[in-house]
Amino acid sequence: MxxxxxxxxxxxxxxxxxxxxxxxxxxxxxxxxxxxxxxxxxxxxxxxxxxxxxxxxxxxxxxxxxxxxxAPTHQTRSIDKLNQLTQLAKQLTIRDLDEVLLYAEYRLQRESEAASKAQSVLPV
Missing domain, CATH: 1.10.260.40 (lambda repressor-like DNA-binding domains)
Structure with a gap:
């Protein structure tokens, strides 16, 4: 219920x-x-x-x-942020969307590199 x-x-x-x-x-x-x-x-x-x-x-x-x-609070905030991003993205030009995608890929790559670096520093 x-x-x-x-x-x-x-x-x-x-x-x-x-x-x-x-x-x-x-x-x-x-x-x-x-x-x-x-x-x-x-x-x-x-x-x-x-x-x-x-x-x-x-x-x-x-x-x-x-x-x-x-959903847990952090997931709800994430969903709300994604919905907000989607609504804003609908107003962008294709060129602006390409730039947003490139930035997102850059951020993901940077996070991946930071995670790899942190793994290599951990003691064995």
């Missing part, structure tokens, strides 16, 4: 904050192909969406399905 409540809270939060204005339960229900009272029941933890409904909801809000499930 606690999981259903957590899922419902996430659906409500994402729905209300979608595109700054939010979307109604009726609007979400139409997209998913369910009755509007079904969305209300999801949000109140009475029902939970099926896997195919989760996929439709996630596609509608442009978030991963995992966004609806509770």
């Amino acid at each position: 606690m999981l259903r409540m957590a899922i419902g809270d996430r659906i409500r939060t994402i729905r209300r904050s979608f595109n700054e204005k939010g979307v109604s339960q009726t609007g979400l229900a139409k997209h998913v192909g369910v009755a509007c009272h079904t969305v209300s029941r999801w949000e109140n933890g009475i029902y939970e969406p099926t896997l195919s409904q989760f996929k439709k909801i996630a596609d509608f809000f442009d978030v991963p399905v995992a966004a609806f499930f509770p």
